[in-house]
Amino acid sequence: MTKTLEEIAAQLRDANKKVQLIYAFNGTGKTRLSRAMKNLIAPRIEGDDTPARNKILYYSAFTEDLFYWDNDLKGDGAAKLVIQPNSFTDWILVDQGQEVNITRVFQHYSKAALTPTFNQAYTRDNADGSKSEVKAFSEVTFTIEAGDDAKTDAFKISKGEESNFIWSVFYTLLETVVAELSIAEPDQRGTDQFNALEYVFVDDPVSSLDENHLIELAVNLAELVKKAPAQLRFVITTHSPLFYNVLHNELDLKKKPANDGCYLLERHADGSFTLNTKYGDANKSFTYHLHLRRMLEEAIAQDKVERYHFTLLRNLYEKTAGFLGHDKWGDLLNTAEGNKEAYVRLINTFSHSSLSTEQVADPTPQQKQTVKFLLDNLINNYGYWKQEAQNG
Template sequence: MRRVTPFKKLDGLAARLRDDLATTQIVLLFAYNRTGKTRLSMEFKNIGKRKSKKNPAPVPDTLYFNAFTEDLFVWDNDLDGDSVRHLDLNSDSNFFKALKELALDETIDGYLKRYADFDFDIDYTAWKVSFRKGDQDNIKISRGEQNIFIWCLFMAVCERMLDGHVSYQAHKYIYIDDPISSLDDNNAISVACDLAKLLRKAVNRKDGTGVAAPIKVIFSSHHALFFNVMCNEIGRAVEDEPRVAHKRYFLHRPANDGVYTLQSTEDTPFFHHVATLAELQRAADPVTGMLYTFHFNALRSIMEKTASFFGHSSMAFCLKALNNDEDRALFNRALNLLSHGAYAIHEPTEMGEDNKALFRRILSDFIARFEFDVPSLPAPRAPRPVRAASPAPVPVEAPAP
């Protein structure tokens, strides 16, 4: 069983990631939304600016991309004239400090043409960006197009950093958190491949004299496809390049109580459904857990995703894989009956004891049959109080999904 390391605070977790980068080149983190990835990225960069025994002369040492980076770009929609729309850039941010000298327009455009079909103009005096397409000027682009433009600008800044631009001499790290919100899967794959190529260049970087001068990297995402492509691209062998030393982790916050857990995923990335299975195991614990009827919805969803992964259209594939004919029929009736709207998460109803026992059997058999490597999460601080069980609904036959 892989070790799960708990952290009570984000500063300890961020320090652990910096320690990791002393012995490896890239750290890849998978964590689903609301885990604290953005706050972790900010804590990581703040360590470099904080005076300590290890860092007596602090300087900003991290170029980062996260939700705060995207917030530096704000729309002016010309509410009066409704015709001249543009993005305002927050010129007070250090992110734009050297933008005028970097001459990024051509590099940004080189990336942008891979993903989009609009053009842009940056006004460095007024600190604004306008967009055009064909014969239309000052157009409003979609949120997805806006995000991809910001991402292309960031990639262009990264290239200048790797080229050794004077504005980034003190930077030793790149931290990228969830760069692809609002992107479709097609663009997600393209962006991941381009990013992996850039990061390989960063960790194999050399200075003007040929001496190794790597930029270490942290990458985090909740997007399973993007994360998987990144793992494959970073982990594969490339001709005439050394292999990239990297670590992969599943970052989790088991009980939303401020405790974070970090688990190495070795060769197999964790995805969000594995995290959900861990939560269901916690809820199903007969001593400390609390099972509600909506947990059947979650289990059904995981079975459907698992069936889809193996190329099947229905969770019946997962049920057929179980060993006991009687259990298969019972599980099918239970999942169909207990995983619909009457048992919504908005009006949680505790399961009856019979259904709790049935749920535990389904969950246990499913995990065992498909050999999920579910993380062993720390136990809650104290057992939850025992509540009176709701009456168990009577299982009835329901149509197949």
């Protein structure tokens, strides 16, 4: 039976498990599920100013929205990563003073010399001649430490490094929370702000990491889950087979009855969802490529191709290209009639806009037909697919 994301969030809550691990393809709805879970566990109540983080901590694309770049193009100043006012970073930076540990985690997963520096409070001169106060720990600049106290000018880091930094803030918060809640007597803890914490929701942390660092991140996260007291329950979602497999093994989920707590989240053409129990790790269970093909064929048959289907099509091309030894998924378009570059642009336009749907119009009928055309190109021109269909 299909469900809404709100119903799936309720299913996860009612399962009452220490950890639930969910695999989902990009564009399926993992990030929206994190928001549905937050609204369920900590609904906004008029007149109640209790922060949601008192009951649930969550890391997702919404967490990254708390950070944005001020490139100061007019003032010719340093590029700064600005932290929007929020209780999440205020607690970990202002109240707990964890900037050193954030830097430690960040440098471990990136470059040891790449150094974030948090601002102290200062007064800013505005363009209209007025002045405004800038709070401490509301801006971050990044430099490369060159030795002998020398360093580069502040510069804008890459999107992957930015995601890594934001994860480092969240992970440091999570380390601190687990350490506090592991103190049995509440009155001996350094803070009572997390005494009522129930859930931690983690959605796809730092997908830009190389394999070695991604494995290490998964191992470290699994260790935190195992250290956490019984009151804390975790929901972890990912599109990465490697990240899923490491967590699956490190958390000993293969030893649970019927692979208790392991799922595949599917989105259907009508906008509904299914949360299916999965058995075994990703290599044994998901057959990603066949699943993607079925989802695309279903959408095409029902004339319900949407933006996210372009993401699925790209994933399918990437999976096939990797298996066949191609460096670029676009190489597989050489067998398709028409303009290869135009096909690449079309797929990239939709697949890179999954979180900014207001900027890209719905696919036109011709673009929907292109999805069918390019899926047929893959199936009809690569014998690998015929063999997989027999094996599937």
